[in-house]
Amino acid sequence: MTYCVGLKLNRGLVFMSDTRTNAGVDNVSRFRKLFTWQVPGERALALMTAGNLATTQSVVSILEERTKAPSERRPSILEIPTMFQIARYVGETLRDVIHSNSATGQKADSAFNSTIILGGQVKGMEPRLFMIYPEGNFIEASEDTPFFQIGETKYGRPILVRAYNKAMSFEDAAKLLLVSFDSTVKANLSVGLPLDLQVIDRDALRLGMSKRIEGEDPYYQTISNGWGEALKKAFDSLPGFSF
Structure with missing residues (x-):
């Protein structure tokens, strides 16, 4: 399992992911789940993955290959003109990789499932943040849903819901994410440090x-x-319950 969060702020985008993968309590490894690309002055992109490791590595390898090999360059996420079209292309790539490894045809087999958070900005356009599903479709962050989580989401969500503020600084966003990740790490052995942060x-x-x-x-x-300690103090400060 894994845990990744992407936040959309007034100042831009913040991404954080863990690095733990496991196939049982005695088979734990580290793999990077946060990947980035840029053309300085033209675009900056970040992508985080959760799910089947072989699927996610294959998707990232395809995206990376098409930014470097001239014969495979098109389409390339470094040339696609909008974030929406980049999200659609990443979704199509994810769907195709799952389909190629699944005996169930067009329906994604859960054994090969993966979910992706994609965000970035292309020159002349607003920063955008997307969550991409195994079937290739996706949703975009909005005023009502300003952040996305993938992986083991439930333990770290309460602090995000209560403390997120779109006007917060990058420094406060990093602090908020560290609290969210610490809560998750302490509650679930399948999520672990080190953590990767990108702004x-x-x-x-x-x-x-x-x-x-x-x-x-x-x-x-x-x-x-x-x-x-702050949680303990807050708990102690609450009025006592009476029967």
Whole structure:
């Protein structure tokens, strides 16, 4: 399993993913799930994956190959003119990879399923954020749904729902995501550090700050310990229940 979150803010987009994959409690590995592309001054893109590892690696490899090999260059996510068309192309690629590995035909076999968060900005257009489903269709973030989660979503969702603010800074967004991920890591062994963080600033048209956060990272430890203590204090401050 995995956990990935994409946030849409007034300032741009923020992405965070874990790196743990497992096929049982005694078979745990690290694989990157956050991938980026850019043409500085023209576009910046980020993509996160959850689901079958072979499926997600195949999709990313196809996208990457078509940005580099001249004979396979078209279509390329570095040339497709809009984020909507890029999302549609990524969805089609995901659907085709699942279909090629599934004996069930057009319906996605759950054994090969994968879900993708895609976001970025193309010159002259607004930053956009999408969640792409195994069948190839997708939805876009909006005022009512300003962030997407994929993977093991339930443990980290409450803090996002309560504390998200579209006007928040990138620094506060990173802090919010770390709390969300820490809650998930503590509740589910299938999600684990290190975490990958990527920022795309509105209208910068290049990748912004990125960071890999290891378990021993001092700030992560401060967030993890501080959030636990803050929850205890908040609980103790609530009025007592009476029968």
